């Protein structure tokens with residue numbers, strides 16, 4: 001019998017406004033032909049150990065977001081991508097798409113010339129543009145609010161009111177949390193947001209079709225003079241987003257537009273809990289949804305080959 005060989009996985013790591021993205025260029029399992037949603041099904045059902053091998057310790061860490069780069073189903077698109085993290089899969093990920101954009105620029109596949117490139121994701125096509133100022137702009141999937149001023153009764157933080165919105169993932173957006181959004185309070189902020197998430201589950205508050213709301217956003221006043229708002233975002237694996245979270249910013253833009261607090265094309269500047277920033281604006285789709293365009297900067301920080309050794313007990317990462 002042939003011994004199982006070590007699998008070599010070629011990756012490029014970047015960070016987008018502080019939040020990591022690991023683009024898998026080579027060595028991934030064969031997911032067959034198909035759309036991103038079809039390939040995601042194969043990935044989830046047959047190769048979940050590859051997800052944890054790339055994102056989890058000892059090769060990754062809890063905040064790592066993986067981006068599997070694939071050939072597109074439609075030749076008019078530039079690429080297809082599936083995002084994943086320490087606990088599962090993301091519909092869309094804007095910081096990850098900015099990271100992908102910078103990775104493609106690093107590889108010479110796109111130029112900072114303002115051309116719009118289509119990228120297929122499991123929740124729809126998005127478009128990226130590498131700008132001359134070094135930023136990457138992402139035209140995200142249509143975003144919208146599904147519930148306004150919903151009150152939840154948390155176990156340890158009292159009653160809170162927020163909105164439910166889709167920005168490529170499901171978000172609950174809260175202003176009246178009473179928390180100081182200071183990066184030295186990460187544990188307290190994580191506890192508070194996780195308490196809200198559990199309350200949503202207990203009260204049966206979901207996105208469309210019963211989808212779990214697995215991202216919680218707490219908003220407060222900005223600290224930067226060039227921002228309109230600061231946030232703390234809890235991701236599904238209970239890690240916080242170091243960036244302002246682009247799908248969360250998209251959900252915020254949809255709520256602001258629905259409330260008449262943001263005009264079409266007007267700029268919104270969202271600061272993260274570590275003081276980094278995305279800018280964004282919306283196009284009105286005229287049907288209660290908006291098309292968010294969110295921009296930020298990313299930096300390539302490592303070119304590596306991950307080794308998944310046959311005799312390594314943590315070949316698939318540490319799965320708790």
Ligand code: PYC
Nearest residue numbers: 093094095245246247
């Ligand atoms: O930027 O959309 C985002 C994102 C989702 C989860 C982490 N970052």
